[in-house]
Amino acid sequence: MTKRCLESPAPIDANENVARGLYSPGIFEDGKVTIAAVKMDELLPKLGHVDQCGDSSGVSVFRVDQINGEVQAKTELQAIVNRPSKNGIPRVAVGFAVLSVSAVTQIGDGPLLLLDDGKTGLTSHAVIRAPDGKEKAALRRARDNLVSLMNKSLHTFPAAVAAS
Amino acid sequence: MELALSSRPRPTYAHVPSVRYDVMADMMSGGIVASLDSTIDDVNLPFVPVTIPTERRSRPYVTKQLRNATFVIGLVSSMSFLETMPTVAADPVASWLSGWRGTVASNDTLQTFDGFFEPVGGSQHLAVLNDRIDRFVSLPAGWDGDDGVAPSQVAGVHSKAFLISLKTVNLPHECHAVGDGEIVLQWRGLDSFIEAAFDGSTVSWYAQIGTGAATYSDDVFVNAEAVDKRLTDAIDLIG
Numbered sequence: 001m002t003k004r005c006l007e008s009p010a011p012i013d014a015n016e017n018v019a020r021g022l023y024s025p026g027i028f029e030d031g032k033v034t035i036a037a038v039k040m041d042e043l044l045p046k047l048g049h050v051d052q053c054g055d056s057s058g059v060s061v062f063r064v065d066q067i068n069g070e071v072q073a074k075t076e077l078q079a080i081v082n083r084p085s086k087n088g089i090p091r092v093a094v095g096f097a098v099l100s101v102s103a104v105t106q107i108g109d110g111p112l113l114l115l116d117d118g119k120t121g122l123t124s125h126a127v128i129r130a131p132d133g134k135e136k137a138a139l140r141r142a143r144d145n146l147v148s149l150m151n152k153s154l155h156t157f158p159a160a161v162a163a164s
Numbered sequence: 165m166e167l168a169l170s171s172r173p174r175p176t177y178a179h180v181p182s183v184r185y186d187v188m189a190d191m192m193s194g195g196i197v198a199s200l201d202s203t204i205d206d207v208n209l210p211f212v213p214v215t216i217p218t219e220r221r222s223r224p225y226v227t228k229q230l231r232n233a234t235f236v237i238g239l240v241s242s243m244s245f246l247e248t249m250p251t252v253a254a255d256p257v258a259s260w261l262s263g264w265r266g267t268v269a270s271n272d273t274l275q276t277f278d279g280f281f282e283p284v285g286g287s288q289h290l291a292v293l294n295d296r297i298d299r300f301v302s303l304p305a306g307w308d309g310d311d312g313v314a315p316s317q318v319a320g321v322h323s324k325a326f327l328i329s330l331k332t333v334n335l336p337h338e339c340h341a342v343g344d345g346e347i348v349l350q351w352r353g354l355d356s357f358i359e360a361a362f363d364g365s366t367v368s369w370y371a372q373i374g375t376g377a378a379t380y381s382d383d384v385f386v387n388a389e390a391v392d393k394r395l396t397d398a399i400d401l402i403g
Binding site: 023036041 | 304306308312341342343344346350368370372378380382
């Protein structure tokens, strides 16, 4: 397997982990992540996937076992939280779901792909997506399974723990 | 002056007993010596030295060098990061969460948002589901923190029409909004899963009962009675 993006540190390995930053209370209910955390349009955009290293389409994650992966994950989460929201409702950092690559790519009824997507400054960026050409309906259980994985590996910031 | 940064590939979390971060600044000696030491127990780490010429010891230049070294990217809007961060020997993910300095969700914010939706609470009452749908269609833009849109009024009408067409015992176990404008109904059973999503023009559904083959389709929503019989049959089995 070769890496896809020049700035990525290495090809994605089945034994590594990726972290998904979670930053909106709106995707939680009863302390659990709901399917609102993963839009179907992220897994499978209507107009097909965009491939532009660092900004490719898909569910954005960070390869936290790679050098700087943790720092980049946190930095990006902070940047998103600091970004003004459209509706004035502030984003708040809730935590991270840390997923093993093998668990994500072994989700049935997909399959889901995990692609390296590094760019300068965000070398550990990666995306989870469905292959182009799949039917949206076919991905519904895969999306649900992905959210279940997130809930199994949810790490919330200390202030958020009490609510979960 | 020399800026020393340690670097090594990080092992997978399954094998990491602890992670320690030490960031040390010494600006008293007229220079800046910083080390970001991401240490795994007692393993000796190779250092990657970055030399900062004395005449270029300005804050922006040092910051740039740190960025070039691809360490602490983005955290260095000022030199305030050069202080001791907590030493944590526990779950490595917890360790980086504890180092977080930004705004975090509080007990109140999460609970407030929970209260925004009337929980289904397992009661599967049509009135409760309808109330949730009413709330979904009036969600503000960006409600999911990710530029999400509220489901359309039409999506609300379609999903409610479908709910009314079901027997009471077949009402869904979960009902969610998603930021791409869908209202999603879900049924769960032992090894079984059904999802039907309404976006105002289509009903996109997936059904798998037990170890049987999954069926799914993206269909134009005409009316509740015209919904694919494979979906309603599956709901009859799981309901």
